[in-house]
Amino acid sequence: xxxxxxxxxxxxxxxxxxxxxxxxxxxxxxxxxxxxxxxxxxxxxxxxxxxxxxxxxxxxxxxxxxxxxxxxxxxxxxxxxxxxxxxxxxxxxxxxxxxxxxxxxxxxxxxxxxxxxxxxxxxxxxxxxxxxxxxxxxxxxxxxxxxxxxxxxxxxxxxxxxxxxxxxxxxxxxxxxxxxxxxxxxxxxxxxxxxxxxxxxxxxxxxxxxxxxxxxxxxxxxxxxxxxxxxxxxxxxxxxxxxxxxxxxxxxxxxxxxxxxxxxxxxxxxxxxxxxxxxxxxxxxxxxxxxxxxxxxxxxxxxxxxxxxxxxxxxxxxxxxxxxxxxxxxxxxxxxxxxxxxxxxxxxxxxxxxxxxxxxxxxxxxxxxxxxxxxxxxxxxxxxxxxxxxxxxxxxxxxxxxxxxxxxxxxxxxxxxxxxxxxxxxxxxxxxxxxxxxxxxxxxxxxxxxxxxxxxxxxxxxxxxxxx
Ligand SMILES: Cc1cc2nc3c(=O)[nH]c(=O)nc-3n(C[C@H](O)[C@H](O)[C@H](O)COP(=O)(O)OP(=O)(O)OC[C@H]3O[C@@H](n4cnc5c(N)ncnc54)[C@H](O)[C@@H]3O)c2cc1C
Numbered sequence: 344x345x346x347x348x349x350x351x352x353x354x355x356x357x358x359x360x361x362x363x364x365x366x367x368x369x370x371x372x373x374x375x376x377x378x379x380x381x382x383x384x385x386x387x388x389x390x391x392x393x394x395x396x397x398x399x400x401x402x403x404x405x406x407x408x409x410x411x412x413x414x415x416x417x418x419x420x421x422x423x424x425x426x427x428x429x430x431x432x433x434x435x436x437x438x439x440x441x442x443x444x445x446x447x448x449x450x451x452x453x454x455x456x457x458x459x460x461x462x463x464x465x466x467x468x469x470x471x472x473x474x475x476x477x478x479x480x481x482x483x484x485x486x487x488x489x490x491x492x493x494x495x496x497x498x499x500x501x502x503x504x505x506x507x508x509x510x511x512x513x514x515x516x517x518x519x520x521x522x523x524x525x526x527x528x529x530x531x532x533x534x535x536x537x538x539x540x541x542x543x544x545x546x547x548x549x550x551x552x553x554x555x556x557x558x559x560x561x562x563x564x565x566x567x568x569x570x571x572x573x574x575x576x577x578x579x580x581x582x583x584x585x586x587x588x589x590x591x592x593x594x595x596x597x598x599x600x601x602x603x604x605x606x607x608x609x610x611x612x613x614x615x616x617x618x619x620x621x622x623x624x625x626x627x628x629x630x631x632x633x634x635x636x637x638x639x640x641x642x643x644x645x646x647x648x649x650x651x652x653x654x655x656x657x658x659x660x661x662x663x664x665x666x667x668x669x670x671x672x673x674x675x676x677x678x679x680x681x682x683x684x685x686x687x688x689x690x691x692x693x694x695x696x697x698x699x700x701x702x703x704x705x706x707x708x709x710x711x712x713x714x715x716x717x718x719x720x721x722x723x724x725x726x727x728x729x730x731x732x733x734x735x736x737x738x739x740x741x742x743x744x745x746x747x748x749x750x751x752x753x754x755x756x757x758x759x760x761x762x763x764x765x766x767x768x769x770x771x772x773x774x775x776x777x778x779x780x781x782x783x784x785x786x787x788x789x790x791x792x793x794x795x796x797x798x799x800x801x802x803x804x805x806x807x808x809x810x811x
Contacts, residue, residue, distance in 0.1 A: 356396055356439070359417035363399065366409050371400040371447070382444065383436040385429040389691045389745070390775050393438030395422065400444045404522060404530060404561040410443060411559070412528035420804045423555035425465065425497030428489045430692050431773025433500060433554040433809055440807070445496045448561065451475050458536045459567045460519060465496025465560050469503075472565075481567045484511035487769075488678045496560050502552030504769035506677065509727030510602040510636075511568070513769065515551045522562035523550055526800040536564060549795070554771050555806040557799045571636040574602060576670035577646050579653040579661045580627035584608050584710065584722065587629035588703035590656035591726045594633075594649055595699045601649060603634035604727025605677045611721040611734075614683035615676055623676070627659060631726065632677050634670070680723040680732075687719070687736045691748055695755055697764030699729040708758040709733045716751035718744060730768030756782070772810045780811070 363372055373379065374397045382398045384390075396419070401407050414421050420440035427434050436442055449466035454476060461476055461483065469483075469490040476483050486505035487493055493503070499521070504513045511517075520534035523546075533546035550558050581587040587606055594604065607615070608629045616623045624630070631653065635645040650661050664670035684690045697705040706722070709731065713720035724731040735751060737744035756766040756779045766772075766779045781789045792811045796803075 359413060359419050360397060362413045367406055370406055373398040382442045385427040385432060385434045387430055387432040387775055388689050390432035390435055392435035395436040395442040396439050398442045398444060400447045402447045407524045407559055407561050408528045408530050411524050411526060414804055415527045418802060420807045422806050423559045425494035426492055428493045429501060431771040432775045433771050433773035435774060437808060454479055460536050461565050461567055463495055463563055465494060467495045469493055469495060469498060476567055480570050482570045483565060483567055485514045485517055495563060499551050499560050499563060500554050501771045504725060506605060507602045509604050510600050515548055517566045518547055518551050518563060519566055520564035521547050521550055521560055523558035523560055525558050526805050554773055554810050556796060556810050572638045574634040574636045574670060575642040575646055576664035576673055577633045578673060579631045579658045580624050581629045581658055584629040584706045585703045586657045587631050588706040590631060590653045591702050592700050593652040593656060597648060597652060599645055599648055601633050602636045603632055605632040606726035607680055607723040608721060611680050611723045614687060614721060615679050618683045618686060632673055684721050684734045684736055688738045691735045693733045693752060693755060694767045694770040695759040695764060696730040696768035697759055697762040701762045702726060702729050704762055705731060712751050712754050716747045718748045718751050774809050
């Protein structure tokens with residue numbers, strides 16, 4: 344920034360920060376550079392974010408509302424943030440913006456058995472909510488692999504998916520109602536505890552997945568289910584990734600409804616095995632983790648049918664977990680995939696999707712593209728949803744490899760779009776994939792999205808530079 348611009352900038356910002364301090368003397372407001380630095384990034388290693396002007400950690404909806412009123416008055420951009428585990432730069436800092444961290448609003452306000460709902464603040468960790476409702480014999484379904492470290496507010500922001508979404512749906516399917524703070528500070532409620540509700544447009548579903556660009560979530564009413572029966576777990580190994588994709592497509596065609604249907608390829612299996620010496624079959628090109636939670640012998644029957652699909656697709660070995668500890672361990676293997684890839688270098692996790700019948704073509708395209716661009720790639724993900732995470736890895740500081748990975752990603756997005764798929768199944772457009780939104784949805788649909796954004800946030804202060 345030029346010296347004149349810096350002076351002008353501080354003239355504008357100082358009254359805003361003074362206003363926050365005067366209106367909310369108890370608000371935790373971080374302005375030291377070391378603190379602001381620690382909120383600069385999310386988990387999107389390849390995205391270069393800006394340094395926040397300050398970081399606010401409110402504890403009440405009233406504080407969030409007051410912050411937004413002042414931000415509107417002073418035209419200061421605001422970046423809502425949960426736990427910062429996002430993989431599209433959604434919560435990454437914007438130069439000169441206030442980062443608004445919701446992690447201190449972390450109460451589970453109510454578990455309503457009569458209506459099978461939980462009312463929570465956005466900072467509750469997904470794992471904590473799961474544990475609290477499990478203690479009451481209930482189940483909160485959405486389970487991103489990061490469930491121990493990510494917040495419900497962030498899950499709503501990204502419409503997070505996860506391992507059991509193949510059967511139980513994504514976060515959007517579990518959100519009944521929201522309390523939201525608008526860009527100008529107004530507080531509104533969307534939806535309610537009703538299972539059915541068509542009163543007006545569904546603002547709830549509009550906000551879910553909007554990555555903090557339309558409103559800030561300060562409370563959520565979430566759908567619960569009775570706890571499902573214990574799972575039965577199976578592992579199948581394949582000689583090629585395409586064969587594993589064909590097994591997935593066959594299971595979908597057969598109408599099976601496993602509660603987990605996850606894939607890991609050879610590179611990912613090797614990375615996890617190198618880290619924890621688990622004795623996985625490293626000669627296999629891919630594995631599928633398949634689980635059924637149907638009651639009693641029905642789970643056995645469902646896995647037997649899945650076994651048939653795997654065998655027909657050419658599986659080289661199929662094993663079942665014999666005890667719950669073993670099944671937990673297999674799930675952990677899958678959850679460790681990204682961290683294992685991160686040990687190999689800078690890891691850029693992508694998030695493409697395709698209709699499930701086209702999963703084999705998507706897997707073939709990933710292999711072809713990684714080879715053509717000479718980049719190391721390990722693929723894992725929610726195969727049952729048609730959603731894969733090809734993860735490109737390069738040595739830190741190897742700029743040439745980083746450029747090759749960027750070119751590979753761009754070709755990958757186009758390949759997914761050509762298959763009728765998506766450039767992001769669950770991580771979001773955020774800041775990282777913005778140039779490709781229009782290619783996927785078209786200019787008219789993007790214009791409608793921008794009109795909605797302008798209507799709800801006319802000054803454009805909510806998470807600027809993200810999504811649209
Ligand atoms: C190891 C690992 C595994 C992962 N596995 C999965 C997976 O299986 N499935 C999946 O979907 N994701 C996965 N993720 C990505 C990430 O965990 C999810 O996107 C998660 O939903 C982000 O939650 P968070 O609390 O960290 O949100 P943040 O990263 O802080 O924010 C995410 C987005 O939501 C917005 N936001 C946050 N809070 C609010 C709020 N209160 N109101 C409005 N907007 C808000 C932010 O502005 C941002 O755009 C994984 C990440 C890692 C590191």
